[in-house]
Amino acid sequence: MTIITELQQIEQQLDQEGDTTQVRKAFWRIVGKIKRMDSAVVDDEVVEKATAIRNRLFKQDIVISVGKGVVVYFMVFLLSFLGYIWVLLFLESTLALFIILPPLFVQIILNISLILICICIAYGAYPMGRYLGGVMARVKFDGMYRYSPGELGLKIEYTSYLRTTPSRRKWVFGFPIIWVFGILISLLLTTWLLNPAGIWAPIFIIIFFGIFYVIIYRMKTGEIYRFVRELRIAREVKHNP
Numbered sequence: 001m002t003i004i005t006e007l008q009q010i011e012q013q014l015d016q017e018g019d020t021t022q023v024r025k026a027f028w029r030i031v032g033k034i035k036r037m038d039s040a041v042v043d044d045e046v047v048e049k050a051t052a053i054r055n056r057l058f059k060q061d062i063v064i065s066v067g068k069g070v071v072v073y074f075m076v077f078l079l080s081f082l083g084y085i086w087v088l089l090f091l092e093s094t095l096a097l098f099i100i101l102p103p104l105f106v107q108i109i110l111n112i113s114l115i116l117i118c119i120c121i122a123y124g125a126y127p128m129g130r131y132l133g134g135v136m137a138r139v140k141f142d143g144m145y146r147y148s149p150g151e152l153g154l155k156i157e158y159t160s161y162l163r164t165t166p167s168r169r170k171w172v173f174g175f176p177i178i179w180v181f182g183i184l185i186s187l188l189l190t191t192w193l194l195n196p197a198g199i200w201a202p203i204f205i206i207i208f209f210g211i212f213y214v215i216i217y218r219m220k221t222g223e224i225y226r227f228v229r230e231l232r233i234a235r236e237v238k239h240n241p
Contacts, residue, residue, distance in 0.1 A: 006030050007049045019057060027053055031162075035233050039163050051158040062143035062155060069144035069152055070131050077124030084117045084187065088195040107197050114201030118187060122180055122209070123151075129179030130154050136175055137168040166237045170230035173223045177213065184209065 007030060013023050027050075034042060034050060064072075091113060092106055101109075127144075131154060134141055140157040147153035161169065188202040216222030 003030060003033060004043065004046050004049060007046065007053065011049070011053055014053065014056060024057060027057065032233070034162055035166060035169070035230075036237055039165050042162065047159055047162050050162060054158045058155070060145035060147075060153075060155060063146055064144045064152065066131065066141045066143055066154065069154070070128060073124045073127040073152075075124075077121060077128065080117055080120035080124055084114060084121060085190075085194070087113050087117060088191060088198055092195075092197075110195075110198045111201045111204075114191070114198045115204055118184070118201055118205040121183065121187065122205070125180055125183050126176055127152065127154060129176035130172070132179065133171045133173065133175030136171045138164050139169070139172050166230065166234035170227060170234050173227040173230060177223050177227065180209070181206070 006026075010023060010027050010030065013020075013026070017023060031050060031054075034046060087110065091110055095101060095106060095109065131141070133139075134154070134156070138160065140160040142155045142157050144152040145155045156172070161172070184202055184206050188199070188206065191198050191202055213222065213224050217224040217228070219225075
């Protein structure tokens with residue numbers, strides 16, 4: 001049975017049964033086959049049919065364009081980063097103007113403030129990393145959808161996703177992780193240089209995010225799980241062309 005026939009059967013099941021777990025499993029199994037094929041020779045009909053089914057399963061509506069969304073998150077990142085530098089340099093002296101606190105209390109306030117700002121920095125940086133990963137992978141995005149009440153996600157344009165090579169595709173999911181941790185490590189170094197008293201904040205955030213990514217990987221969700229999946233596919237294709 002050809003892949004296009006399998007996709008047509010899944011489309012019929014989707015029409016008759018709706019969005020069921022069985023339909024999803026069958027579809028993602030076929031997508032796995034397509035990803036392992038030579039992207040240069042995959043039939044256009046296969047890509048278009050797979051994209052049409054995926055868009056029916058992934059129902060989130062676009063709420064903002066890619067360009068506007070990236071600019072918004074960049075501004076969140078930039079303002080948070082500037083706030084981080086200000087807190088490092090001036091929070092202690094500002095507190096001293098209004099209230100006299102023991103050094104330990106000042107250090108606790110400093111680190112708690114930096115932890116909160118670190119979260120904002122990571123919040124703004126992640127979508128930028130996903131966008132840059134798409135540029136590296138030559139994958140486009142339809143726009144941004146509402147991932148949660150307070151967070152937007154980049155919706156992959158699936159035709160370009162299936163058309164790119166496995167060696168590039170993995171960076172859609174791998175680069176955001178490298179990007180976020182790279183920024184957190186740069187914050188660690190910046191803190192060490194400007195005000196070592198706040199060093200516990202970036203250390204805490206790096207450990208927290210490390211544990212968080214391990215947990216969601218074990219749950220078979222999140223960026224690391226998808227990155228490892230695409231990395232395995234890339235290695236399979238490389239060793240068994």
